[in-house]
Amino acid sequence: MSKHTIVVCDHIHDAGLQILQNTEDVNYVYAADVDKTELLNIIKDAQVAITRSSTDVDEKFLNAAVNLKAVIRAGVGYDNVDMEGCSKRGIIAMNVPTANTIAAVELTMTHMLSCMRKFPYAHNQLKIDRVWKREDWYGNELYGKKLGVIGFGNIGHRVALRAKSFEMDVLTYDPYIPSTKATDLGIKYTTNFEDILSCDIITIHTPKNKETINMIGFEEIARMKDGVVLINCARGGLYNEDALYENLKSGKVAMAGIDVFIKEPAIDHPLLDLPNVTVTAHLGANTKESQREISVQAANNAIESARGISYPNALNLPIDESKIPHFVKPYIELTQKMAFLLAQLSKSEIRSINITAEGEISEYLDSLQTFATVGVLAVSCGDEVNYVNANFIAKEKGIDLTNSEFSNHSGYQNKVSINITTPTGVKTISGTVFNEDVQRIVEINGFPLDIEPKGKMIIMRNHDVPGVIGEVGKILGNNNINIADFRLSRGKDGALAVILIDEKACSDVLKKLDSLEAAIAVAYAEI
Numbered sequence: 001m002s003k004h005t006i007v008v009c010d011h012i013h014d015a016g017l018q019i020l021q022n023t024e025d026v027n028y029v030y031a032a033d034v035d036k037t038e039l040l041n042i043i044k045d046a047q048v049a050i051t052r053s054s055t056d057v058d059e060k061f062l063n064a065a066v067n068l069k070a071v072i073r074a075g076v077g078y079d080n081v082d083m084e085g086c087s088k089r090g091i092i093a094m095n096v097p098t099a100n101t102i103a104a105v106e107l108t109m110t111h112m113l114s115c116m117r118k119f120p121y122a123h124n125q126l127k128i129d130r131v132w133k134r135e136d137w138y139g140n141e142l143y144g145k146k147l148g149v150i151g152f153g154n155i156g157h158r159v160a161l162r163a164k165s166f167e168m169d170v171l172t173y174d175p176y177i178p179s180t181k182a183t184d185l186g187i188k189y190t191t192n193f194e195d196i197l198s199c200d201i202i203t204i205h206t207p208k209n210k211e212t213i214n215m216i217g218f219e220e221i222a223r224m225k226d227g228v229v230l231i232n233c234a235r236g237g238l239y240n241e242d243a244l245y246e247n248l249k250s251g252k253v254a255m256a257g258i259d260v261f262i263k264e265p266a267i268d269h270p271l272l273d274l275p276n277v278t279v280t281a282h283l284g285a286n287t288k289e290s291q292r293e294i295s296v297q298a299a300n301n302a303i304e305s306a307r308g309i310s311y312p313n314a315l316n317l318p319i320d321e322s323k324i325p326h327f328v329k330p331y332i333e334l335t336q337k338m339a340f341l342l343a344q345l346s347k348s349e350i351r352s353i354n355i356t357a358e359g360e361i362s363e364y365l366d367s368l369q370t371f372a373t374v375g376v377l378a379v380s381c382g383d384e385v386n387y388v389n390a391n392f393i394a395k396e397k398g399i400d401l402t403n404s405e406f407s408n409h410s411g412y413q414n415k416v417s418i419n420i421t422t423p424t425g426v427k428t429i430s431g432t433v434f435n436e437d438v439q440r441i442v443e444i445n446g447f448p449l450d451i452e453p454k455g456k457m458i459i460m461r462n463h464d465v466p467g468v469i470g471e472v473g474k475i476l477g478n479n480n481i482n483i484a485d486f487r488l489s490r491g492k493d494g495a496l497a498v499i500l501i502d503e504k505a506c507s508d509v510l511k512k513l514d515s516l517e518a519a520i521a522v523a524y525a526e527i
């Protein structure tokens, strides 16, 4: 039995390791304790890698991981994964998005309470210094304070709910949610960032990306209340670290609760020297409950993806098949098959792939474009091309990708057409789906047809003169090729025959057909 190699790059709970160990077709390699240079050597055999935030899936990692098909970020944030690099190489990236939510929520509340009561300092004075000085430790209450929550996703909204139970006045800023998601929970919603800056305590729960890096900097802090408290259990760099340091030093920011740093491990970070921060070493996800669940999910997902069965929570697929309406799926398949067929008929350099659609299916043009590109490129690139790298490969080859909605309606409820441009002209194919899942090609190069996109076929353009069908039948019969179906379409420029055959037609047979006086062009294709 051939085994799939799964490399575990960071510490995950034993429960997941057990699953990997007990799976017969998995060869699992535990590399959490090796240094990252040695990991580059180990990762070259991996089909699937499991990582946490301690392993950067960057250019170096990806260049070394020559057999990698999938990478699983065993947690939420994937800012340490070079998503474009993965896509270019056809690697599917996945995360485990909700298993550590509660752990991160509770650590956020811990930092908030610790900051308000200066808990670690009070604790250390008694425990380490053995000093009993109650007058040193007057804190503040959460009760009645205004809390600003930036990012109202899985973690942010739960932090808001818990803060409400402390009878805080909670306000959220998240332009990507409907306001009712917050207001239905009794949380105030704002699209004005200034409202957040006017809060007593601010906590951030967004992903780290171009838009959110330095979301809070010198200018934003300057507009905050004196004595504001800032919490960051999301990612280092969402609050500008220099601005945070300077303003904690001056006392403008009274306290900060920080779990994450731009560069980790952060054992020499200047923030650690300040007396008004509570810090943890990126422990947001570190509860036994959450790590057990993440590890089990990551292991199962790694096995599924190594076997090519499914890619749960894939982050770089063109479409999330679990979220699309039922009617779209057969169009996805049909588009890829039609593109594959058309590229076989063209047999020349492809300069552009254009997709058009009419009906409700036109809402999915961008995704269909990717599937068409996979179909076209599969003819020349074989299984090197897949849904995540197709657009990159097309770009590298200088193929122009475009799509648009049909301006004219042809009467079909839904129809997809693919046009490919080659040095000799434009080739077209169109298809539709009847009765929910009956896929049909309804046109090739302007000739109306009704054929199933399946099987071995000869496609022949010929002058519309008597005797062609007989001559074709004779050549195929003489070469022991059985005709399964013969579809003929007539147009003003001649005829097009699609001949479905039981055996593959070799180039010799195609040459004989091409030499018929009536023949204009002959091609063989297989779907």
Ligand SMILES: NC(=O)C1=CN([C@@H]2O[C@H](COP(=O)(O)OP(=O)(O)OC[C@H]3O[C@@H](n4cnc5c(N)ncnc54)[C@H](O)[C@@H]3O)[C@@H](O)[C@H]2O)C=CC1
Residues within 6 Å of the ligand: 075, 076, 077, 078, 097, 100, 101, 104, 150, 151, 152, 153, 154, 155, 156, 173, 174, 175, 176, 177, 205, 206, 207, 208, 211, 212, 233, 234, 235, 259, 260, 282, 283, 284, 285, 286
């Ligand atoms: N410290 C730790 O160990 C952990 C840290 N995290 C971090 O927390 C982040 C949030 O996690 P979840 O809540 O699970 O993610 P999520 O995806 O459920 O929520 C993120 C929210 O941020 C919002 N958002 C995005 N851009 C925004 C912007 N510019 N302004 C305001 N809101 C914006 C989104 O609309 C979304 O509602 C993760 O991306 C990860 O980096 C997550 C788990 C543990």
Ligand SMILES: O=C(O)C(=O)COP(=O)(O)O
Residues within 6 Å of the ligand: 052, 053, 054, 074, 075, 076, 077, 078, 100, 282, 284, 285, 286
């Ligand atoms: O899930 C996340 O985004 C986290 O930050 C947790 O990271 P970790 O898996 O603990 O390295």
